[in-house]
Amino acid sequence: MIKVDNLKLPIGHTEDELYAKLEKELKLNKFSKDLNTSGYSCRIFKRSLDARRKPELFYVYSLLVTLDNGLEDRILKHVRDRNISSYKPVIYQSPGESGSKELTGHPVIVGAGPSGLFCAYELSRRGYAPIVIERGERVENRIETVKKFFLGGRLNTESNVQFGEGGAGTFSDGKLNTGVNDKMGRNRYVLDTLVRFGAPEEITYSARPHIGTDILALVVRNMREEIIRNGGQFLFDTRMTGFEKGDRGIENVCVVNDGNESAITSNCMVLAIGHSSRDTFKMLKDRNVDMEAKAFAVGLRIQHPQEMIDLSQYGRTGKGGPGPADYKLTNRTAGGRNVYSFCMCPGGYVVNASSEAGRLCVNGMSYSGRSSLNANSAIIVSVNKDDFKSDDVLAGMEFQRRLEERAYTLGGGAIPVQEYGDFKRGTLSGGGGSLTPQIKGNYKLADLRELLPDELNEAIIESIDKFGYTIEGFDRDDAILAGVESRTSSPVRILRNDNYEGSIEGLYPCGEGAGYAGGITSAAMDGIKVAEAIMKKYRPAEAGR
Numbered sequence: 001m002i003k004v005d006n007l008k009l010p011i012g013h014t015e016d017e018l019y020a021k022l023e024k025e026l027k028l029n030k031f032s033k034d035l036n037t038s039g040y041s042c043r044i045f046k047r048s049l050d051a052r053r054k055p056e057l058f059y060v061y062s063l064l065v066t067l068d069n070g071l072e073d074r075i076l077k078h079v080r081d082r083n084i085s086s087y088k089p090v091i092y093q094s095p096g097e098s099g100s101k102e103l104t105g106h107p108v109i110v111g112a113g114p115s116g117l118f119c120a121y122e123l124s125r126r127g128y129a130p131i132v133i134e135r136g137e138r139v140e141n142r143i144e145t146v147k148k149f150f151l152g153g154r155l156n157t158e159s160n161v162q163f164g165e166g167g168a169g170t171f172s173d174g175k176l177n178t179g180v181n182d183k184m185g186r187n188r189y190v191l192d193t194l195v196r197f198g199a200p201e202e203i204t205y206s207a208r209p210h211i212g213t214d215i216l217a218l219v220v221r222n223m224r225e226e227i228i229r230n231g232g233q234f235l236f237d238t239r240m241t242g243f244e245k246g247d248r249g250i251e252n253v254c255v256v257n258d259g260n261e262s263a264i265t266s267n268c269m270v271l272a273i274g275h276s277s278r279d280t281f282k283m284l285k286d287r288n289v290d291m292e293a294k295a296f297a298v299g300l301r302i303q304h305p306q307e308m309i310d311l312s313q314y315g316r317t318g319k320g321g322p323g324p325a326d327y328k329l330t331n332r333t334a335g336g337r338n339v340y341s342f343c344m345c346p347g348g349y350v351v352n353a354s355s356e357a358g359r360l361c362v363n364g365m366s367y368s369g370r371s372s373l374n375a376n377s378a379i380i381v382s383v384n385k386d387d388f389k390s391d392d393v394l395a396g397m398e399f400q401r402r403l404e405e406r407a408y409t410l411g412g413g414a415i416p417v418q419e420y421g422d423f424k425r426g427t428l429s430g431g432g433g434s435l436t437p438q439i440k441g442n443y444k445l446a447d448l449r450e451l452l453p454d455e456l457n458e459a460i461i462e463s464i465d466k467f468g469y470t471i472e473g474f475d476r477d478d479a480i481l482a483g484v485e486s487r488t489s490s491p492v493r494i495l496r497n498d499n500y501e502g503s504i505e506g507l508y509p510c511g512e513g514a515g516y517a518g519g520i521t522s523a524a525m526d527g528i529k530v531a532e533a534i535m536k537k538y539r540p541a542e543a544g545r
């Protein structure tokens with residue numbers, strides 16, 4: 001296979017123009033006789049956007065080309081160019097061998113977010129017939145529940161934006177980029193698997209892949225159906241409340257469904273519980289499972305007109321071109337705080353992402369078309385135990401809770417919002433700006449200065465003002481702030497050893513909640529790693545039945 005990098009074409013180019021450019025770079029006219037008989041195949045490996053000459057925009061491609069008859073070697077010898085090289089794709093291979101330890105029952109996976117789903121999918125493919133326990137509803141019902149909540153209905157504390165099939169990312173922008181560089185090819189495998197279950201092919205080559213909440217829900221359902229076809233089971237509306245252990249580790253997983261308690265016999269339990277399962281963190285602490293406190297970040301979500309972001313990034317609108325523009329901003333404040341934009345949602349909505357009664361937090365989501373009027377992102381500040389003022393392992397979680405209680409009170413149960421100019425000046429003018437808030441859930445004007453500690457407010461103001469130099473208008477008075485963004489990552493890490501087991505044998509901490517991932521793709525990759533560790537240790541479930 002030959003990889004051709006750096007093929008640059010205006011964004012409106014045709015497919016023929018791309019092929020013509022490729023053939024010219026590879027000097028294929030010199031090999032036309034051989035090509036007449038065998039031809040070649042080509043696929044996009046990566047496509048990124050070059051906006052350095054805005055408003056002229058270009059796509060920059062890396063293409064993978066396959067040719068027959070030893071032609072690849074001949075071409076590589078003939079065309080000496082640093083953008084053209086031989087390429088061997090890394091194709092993820094699930095480990096071939098199974099372990100010898102007998103499974104009592106089936107592996108139990110707690111949580112049907114990306115880490116739990118991918119763990120279950122991998123185990124089911126190899127005959128391990130996992131049981132997936134999910135405290136929330138199946139995705140079809142969850143969508144209805146969340147829709148009602150956004151329209152002002154009561155919060156369902158078991159099935160909401162954080163909890164339910166698909167996990168925390170189901171009502172999201174579905175951004176799939178990750179900084180994790182996996183030499184085994186798990187990253188690409190995750191994207192290919194999502195495509196297999198309904199995601200667009202484009203996510204496998206776009207430099208900034210995203211799915212959108214509408215398509216994510218479909219992918220999640222299709223994955224569940226395949227896991228069931230492979231022999232797996234799903235128990236929805238079922239919460240893991242604890243476990244029983246003997247001398248040799250986990251023996252039973254305790255669950256509750258509709259008030260009825262029961263135990264599932266298993267010596268293998270995956271904790272893919274996400275970053276918001278606070279009652280479960282508390283239970284793990286009470287049961288002396290080894291955990292440590294972890295730094296995370298908190299802040300406010302900000303909205304701007306998408307057109308303003310497009311103009312700054314592209315010099316033109318993204319409509320009819322590359323689509324709405326995104327951004328990534330960071331600042332180190334004079335006081336030494338790291339402030340950065342997080343989970344930017346082009347053409348998106350701010351959503352009420354609460355999961356506990358009397359507490360409120362926000363996040364962002366987009367549909368696949370990213371067509372709302374506003375761009376939003378969280379502007380967050382790193383916090384650690386100096387901010388929590390306690391050494392307790394759950395001090396970060398309690399810190400989140402206090403902020404969320406304040407947010408709830410400030411908005412009287414609705415999302416508290418304020419224009420940036422008011423926030424900066426400490427006034428509350430009534431919000432007469434030109435932006436139309438794009439928010440899912442009720443919202444109410446409030447003084448957001450009362451939400452975060454003063455030092456964090458100052459860090460956010462200093463940073464938003466600085467970001468105004470990078471993106472013109474970022475610091476405009478009528479940008480809309482909403483709070484509180486508190487669920488950016490897990491407040492704890494559940495410790496695990498090199499075999500991916502926690503401090504109790506048969507207990508597998510996994511994904512974002514356990515502190516081993518940050519985002520949909522890395523959580524899914526961690527689910528695969530945990531499945532590999534389980535397969536290495538245990539014989540498949542069928543053999544153990």
Ligand SMILES: Cc1cc2nc3c(=O)[nH]c(=O)nc-3n(C[C@H](O)[C@H](O)[C@H](O)COP(=O)(O)OP(=O)(O)OC[C@H]3O[C@@H](n4cnc5c(N)ncnc54)[C@H](O)[C@@H]3O)c2cc1C
Nearest residue numbers: 111113115135167168169172174175240274511512519520
């Ligand atoms: C609104 C929103 C937008 C986001 N946008 C993006 C984005 O665009 N891109 C991105 O990469 N990331 C995004 N994220 C983050 C992303 O969702 C998480 O990183 C990812 O979902 C983590 O996967 P996970 O499987 O580790 O945990 P989760 O997805 O949180 O899944 C955990 C699951 O476990 C269940 N559970 C918890 N405790 C129990 C229990 N005791 N018993 C039974 N079930 C239990 C929960 O109900 C939940 O479904 C977003 C998050 C939110 C909330």
